[in-house]
Amino acid sequence: MTDDRHPLFKPLVLVGGVIFGFGLGFSHMARPEVVLHFLTFTDLGLPFVMFGAAIVSGVAFALLPRIRDAAPLTGTPYERRLKPFDRNVLVGGAVFGVGWGLSGICPGAAYASLGVGNVAILWALAGMFVGAYAQGYWRSRTPARDTTAARAD
Helix, strand or coil, X not given: CCCCCCCCHHHHXXXXXXXHHHHHHHCCXXXXXXXXXXXXXXXXXXXXXXXXXXXHHHHHHHHHHHHCCECCCCCCECCCCCCCCCHHHHHHHXXXXXXXXXXXXXXXXXXXXXXXXXXXXXXXXXXXHHHHHHHHHHHHHCCCCCHHHHHHC
């Protein structure tokens, strides 16, 4: 497979990640206790950070396809990829939510948490990798019962 992306694609993804990580660290959202305080309704700063990100993303997703026909760095046309709301989405979301609620660690913020000196977060990151590997292994061994979900992947 040839990589026919724009030469600035990877550096810009890195810059976006740095901005994301800095924003999480600056807003203190990389600290698990902040997430736990949000889940217990004692600190409601997290929704403001999430809504800010949702507004920026929503505007970008609404305007860019009207301005351009294709993504500037990849050249691929803009299109919506709709996935069905099925059992996999429901169970996966529930498991993710339970893990997030028990640990107070969102995967995106977990990496940023390393940057603010939370080395204990490595245990959570290891758990995320083991969980993702176990799910991929289980899914590769389980026969596809839902053909629409398999096609959407």
